Amino acid sequence: MNLHVAILQIDITYGDPVKNQNYIEWKMGQTEALQDIDVVVMPELWNTGYDLTRLDEIADPLGENSQQFLSQLAKRYSVNIVGGSVAKIEKGKATNTMYVFNKNGELQLEYSKAHLFQLMDEHKYLSAGSDKSHFDIEGYPSSGFICYDIRFPEWMRTHTINGSEILFVVAQWPTPRIDHWRSLLISRAIENQCYVVACNRVGSDPKNSFGGHSIIVNPWGEVITEAGDQEMILEAELDMSIVEGIRTQIPIFQDRRTDLYE
């Protein structure tokens, strides 16, 4: 089966969750014009942006508002949503948390970013998650990762060893390192023989400008489609049959030397 994916490559307003939520709702309306979308993907920290010093005030308590919002959107458009991530606060601890909902608006995953990015001060204001990140989209085993996570191949491999065929990545990745973004994502696709569907934001905040270049890479490492550095909805059909094809032709998961490494 083919899976039709749409990535919302958008700008995010610094520290204004209400405005950002309204904007996403409006953008989702535009996906209605697209035919038969199975999955919509949003960027990292779409509610607050990197306004980390004010998380006590602006992060979502228990993630309840974000969950309700994403669930309603999923039901309204009958679409799976990889809901980027939001700043969530629970018992005084803030996390950078991804929610995934199915077409019926049911929660499939809550995953908090495992690797905190010191260059953008995440370690000062956020707590790292320690849960794995597995879910299914229309029966296809998938996993979700948040930005800096892609620099940890062992973390992503842990998920593909356990069967993931699509790796969804959500990000606020700055422009100066956009070459790393592309190379890392293509490498993760090749070495794990899976699809990589990656959404980055555009625009800027007081400290960084963000490079876009949302991208979809197939298990052969071929870039199926890629955005520029402006807002757009990037879409593609994923032919899921090629995952099994490449894994049979070049059986890296069978050939791993687990006596030498894990």
Ligand SMILES: NC(=O)CCC(=O)C(=O)O
């Ligand atoms: N938001 C992030 O995790 C950014 C990661 C990043 O920029 C990197 O170079 O890694």
